[in-house]
Amino acid sequence: MALPQSAYAAREFLAVIGDEHVTDPPDSQKNYLVVDQKTEVSTIEGAFDAFTKQRKDIAIVLINQHIADKIRGTVDGFGEAFPAVLEIPSKDHPYDPEKDSVMKRVRKLFGE
Amino acid sequence: MAAETASTEAGVGSSSGLTQLLDQLDQLWVEYLTFLDQYQAAQGDLKKQLSAGHFSLTQANFKSSNRRPYGQDYYDNRMKASRRCKIDPQDQASLSMRFKVIDTTDSAKSAESAGSAEKDAASEPQQQPSPPSTPTPSGHESSETCTPAAEDNKEKPAAGTTASSHDPLKWFGILLPRELRSAQTSFCTVIKGPLETAANAIRGMRETEAKISKLRKAVRKIEKAGE
Numbered sequence: 001m002a003l004p005q006s007a008y009a010a011r012e013f014l015a016v017i018g019d020e021h022v023t024d025p026p027d028s029q030k031n032y033l034v035v036d037q038k039t040e041v042s043t044i045e046g047a048f049d050a051f052t053k054q055r056k057d058i059a060i061v062l063i064n065q066h067i068a069d070k071i072r073g074t075v076d077g078f079g080e081a082f083p084a085v086l087e088i089p090s091k092d093h094p095y096d097p098e099k100d101s102v103m104k105r106v107r108k109l110f111g112e
Numbered sequence: 113m114a115a116e117t118a119s120t121e122a123g124v125g126s127s128s129g130l131t132q133l134l135d136q137l138d139q140l141w142v143e144y145l146t147f148l149d150q151y152q153a154a155q156g157d158l159k160k161q162l163s164a165g166h167f168s169l170t171q172a173n174f175k176s177s178n179r180r181p182y183g184q185d186y187y188d189n190r191m192k193a194s195r196r197c198k199i200d201p202q203d204q205a206s207l208s209m210r211f212k213v214i215d216t217t218d219s220a221k222s223a224e225s226a227g228s229a230e231k232d233a234a235s236e237p238q239q240q241p242s243p244p245s246t247p248t249p250s251g252h253e254s255s256e257t258c259t260p261a262a263e264d265n266k267e268k269p270a271a272g273t274t275a276s277s278h279d280p281l282k283w284f285g286i287l288l289p290r291e292l293r294s295a296q297t298s299f300c301t302v303i304k305g306p307l308e309t310a311a312n313a314i315r316g317m318r319e320t321e322a323k324i325s326k327l328r329k330a331v332r333k334i335e336k337a338g339e
Binding site: 005008011012034059082084085088 | 321
């Protein structure tokens, strides 16, 4: 499963999809999306697709777990090698391993 | 008789091949569980550091004199990413490549300090503007002679602001509460430590998962052939 270097050589940024307490300062091409109560699911999905499929300079995508729950199907269906998608807790929503897409894959592998 | 011997030998061969595959499968399971353990430990650390960061931020907001929360309103949109990721290929059998988070502000600060030292050395002869030879009835000439000094003065703060703009903490003012600094420390620790570990663990689990699936298929194939 050795990937060619071209698949990951340009990936150097961390992207963030989170609420106002999580997002990092922006880069020139905006590698973040601030999500609030007014943000539509389509916007979140669009940002996730942009960071994971369209942009080739993102190495890791951080997403709050409660926001990932809104686009759960898309997050669970993402199976590419890059970027790495990591669900993180937010200020008001603690991390739940039951909902984590990584842990779901683990349970699937164990046949649960 | 010969056919029976041949089938017995084939059975022995397939069983030894099966045993080998099962041993390899066990080894892969051990690797997989190691990565899983690393991932869960990293999530635990991440949770602790983020909680500490949010708590410090809340304390800073509570103690803020102007009652304005430290948030997006202070952001400088010209800011560039202060942390970048590098993906290094590895020779390990368990992990073909590794994520590494790099702090770009350290290299920028060292480059700037070298640059500003060079600027200071170059600007020393210019820091003493020549006095006007004749008194000026209007302020025109004096403003011209003052301009190079003003420009020199502008250069130094410019170098200072470039250096300070790499630290987002500078956006929030000069006298910063201690809690805001500790919030920044906590969040930066998240990026460098648990996040890097978790990303590498996810990568390792995906690679090992693919190998396990492949090996399971091979085992099933041999078991079916042996039936």
